Amino acid sequence: MSLGVNVCMFSGRPDPWWELSESESDKIMQELQRERPKAEKLSARNFLGYRGVEVFDRQDPCRFDRAVVYDGVIEYCKGDETSLFIDEGSSLEEYLLNSAPSPAEFSEELKHMALQDVQKNVHKRNNE
Template identity: 30%
Template sequence: MATLITLDIFSGRPNPTWELSDEQAKILKEKLYSLREKSLLKSPSILYGLGYRGFIVSSVGDPDLPQKMLVNANIVDFGWTRESYVDHQNDIEKWLLDTSGSFLDDEIKKIALEEIDVKNKSFESTLKSKKDTAKVLVEPPYNPGWWNNDASRLRSNNCYNYGSNFATNTFAQPGRGSGRMYAAISCAEVSAAAARDGLISIPNVDSTPADGHYVALVVGPNWDFHWYRRDNNGMWSHKPGGTPVINYDQSGNLISDPRYANRGRYTDFCGFYHVIPSRIRIL
């Protein structure tokens, strides 16, 4: 039996995953059994976009735990076919973070803990309808269903895949396809790695490309990178890590220009790039 915990926090980098000890798995079961209040609410992870999106708990071979559950914003979500439970004190969420021990560095723990408190407090105000108003014209269209409705494609492709409009199912990393990945999480390093993959740096996106499409790169220095893609309606969309494709920013606003969107911790805008799918190699 194994119980794996994934901290869903990154967009470009793979999320950190660790395994609970037998004693920790026992404590988790006790915490779950102690919950009494049921709810029809589901985990709001997909509304959060960039940054902390909760924990994914995966169980293999343990009949006393569900195969998968999401823990986020006071909600313990067992899936669409089952009721959720409410954890008013965020006890399980913060405890799961503690189980990482020395596996997570202190900075990641600090940021996750801060966002647990901030995002859980704002959950009620952010839980609102996200209506898609995009008008589909030519390529690339804003077509989130193609990415979101296949569980394997959803989890195995990230912002770089989506930005490049190419599902490799490898959680693609800038530079890996061309044989030399970035050496640090910075605009200079990630930009250079993407250029080696065939992306072309451009000064602006004032025109419509005759071939391909435009993307934008942002970075949280020494933290993570993220890519946005301009769609055929002139607006921008993105795919935060292994979560669904969305077309709004951290404030819930449609994205007309990623330079001025609420990007959370991704503070550095690195630039625009031209992607011609037939000329790039990502992996």
């Protein structure tokens, strides 16, 4: 199994992306498949800047077309179907951002900016 990760953050140039190793892919699939509470709604995404992390199953697209992890919600997309689940504490989102290989397209500065946005969203949710 091979999962691809895409960080949604740019407009007008390609977003940073990478492929996970077999062991990382297995770990992420276990996380994506574990039972989670359903989420009520998606957070509004920014039009500019960081907008979440997309995960693609490159070898078995039958499971889902993509999963988008952003602001405490995992959005599974399969055709016209969408399912929403809670990413408690945005832990999966942080893990995915930290899975980036050494700076290639996703520099430490960009990773830091995205992780700051994740923490800001967690803080905002905890204070609502």
